[in-house]
Amino acid sequence: MAFRTTLRSLLRPSRFLGLSLTTLLLLLFLLLPVPGNEGSLFASRVEILRVCLLFPGILVALELRRAWPALGPEDEAQVWLHLTGCAAWPSRLGAALGALASLAALLAFQALVFGLALTFLPDRPDFFRAASLTPRSISYLVHPGDHETFDLPGALSTRRKARALLLKPIWSMGPESPIEIEIFLGDAKGRWKSLGRTRFRGPGEAQRLSLDADLAEARQLQLRRLSPAGTLISFNLGEVLLLGPQVGWVLTGFRAAAPYLPWAVLLLLAGLSLCALLSPALWGLAVLALIPLIGLTPGLALDPTGPHLGQGLSSLPPSPGSLAILVALTLLAFGLFVPRRIRQPELDA
Numbered sequence: 001m002a003f004r005t006t007l008r009s010l011l012r013p014s015r016f017l018g019l020s021l022t023t024l025l026l027l028l029f030l031l032l033p034v035p036g037n038e039g040s041l042f043a044s045r046v047e048i049l050r051v052c053l054l055f056p057g058i059l060v061a062l063e064l065r066r067a068w069p070a071l072g073p074e075d076e077a078q079v080w081l082h083l084t085g086c087a088a089w090p091s092r093l094g095a096a097l098g099a100l101a102s103l104a105a106l107l108a109f110q111a112l113v114f115g116l117a118l119t120f121l122p123d124r125p126d127f128f129r130a131a132s133l134t135p136r137s138i139s140y141l142v143h144p145g146d147h148e149t150f151d152l153p154g155a156l157s158t159r160r161k162a163r164a165l166l167l168k169p170i171w172s173m174g175p176e177s178p179i180e181i182e183i184f185l186g187d188a189k190g191r192w193k194s195l196g197r198t199r200f201r202g203p204g205e206a207q208r209l210s211l212d213a214d215l216a217e218a219r220q221l222q223l224r225r226l227s228p229a230g231t232l233i234s235f236n237l238g239e240v241l242l243l244g245p246q247v248g249w250v251l252t253g254f255r256a257a258a259p260y261l262p263w264a265v266l267l268l269l270a271g272l273s274l275c276a277l278l279s280p281a282l283w284g285l286a287v288l289a290l291i292p293l294i295g296l297t298p299g300l301a302l303d304p305t306g307p308h309l310g311q312g313l314s315s316l317p318p319s320p321g322s323l324a325i326l327v328a329l330t331l332l333a334f335g336l337f338v339p340r341r342i343r344q345p346e347l348d349a
Helices: 002-010 013-030 038-067 076-084 089-118 154-159 249-257 260-275 280-293 307-311 322-337 344-348
Strands: 128-132 147-151 164-171 179-187 192-200 207-210 218-225 233-246
Touching: 002 038, 002 089, 013 038, 013 089, 038 089, 038 249, 038 260, 038 280, 089 249, 089 260, 147 233, 164 179, 164 192, 192 207, 218 233, 260 280, 260 322
Parallel strands: none
Antiparallel strands: 128 233, 147 218, 164 207, 164 233, 179 192, 179 218
8 A cells, every 4th residue: 555655656647747847848948049169058057957856856855755655654644543553563664665666767758858848958969879999908199000999899889789989088298290090900910901091180170980891700909099299189088989879869868868867866765764764854954955965966977078978868867875875774773773763642633
């Protein structure tokens, strides 16, 4: 009964409508014209828009005690369980499972809303599946013939068919003369095949090259300098990305929302633990205070000056740190083993 009641209370249509309206208002604010560079504007807008991915976790944590009023010693249903002699842990477990199921449903809905909202941003780039290539050794391109070699990830190159190669070298101090690079593919037998040449005119420039060749047999990628000796550049210290098929707004939303799930679960567990320790009046304030304490809020790792912006969500933000997990587990231990007992005035009431 606790599971069904909690699930039904947290998944009312008004919850979904509230999330939609809040995201819509935030999107309308971001659509206001603002002067500035397009790339930095998109990154700034996403940093603001991603706040909506916090809403499901906060909503479930704050509505948990109202959804099933048998979690704390001063809750009416908990007093009733005490008077009837029923065990409290099945009720708390059912409510926790119902809250977790509600959290997953609300976050999935918010991910769809977030992904759809991104499509309305005027400076939104195309998003692609991407993988960073791992260098075999650290080297630099200074003289003609100098090369850097990278291992190709089989998952992206064979099953998903990479579509493009994105290159952005790091330049050292020196004359900013154009530098020409030739790209080679190597197979397991050590045979190399040229994919063509490209030219970098100065620091900060990135080149995106379409890949017509089949990478099924390729195991290595080599970048070889053709220009005369001069300014040092390095792709090991820069970016070498293999781009796969384009990602739609649905998958983009889910990839962006995924790191918020463990953060929200930790907040939910901490809030559930506090129910056994605090009265309802203090509990809501304590849950709000936990929001910045349960680790730093994860976000989208977008670099407005680099190729990550051009190819979209190439990497996921980090999960909550060890401090966030320690805080949640400590509160959970206190909630399980040191619950506040029901006082006689509460029973008399």
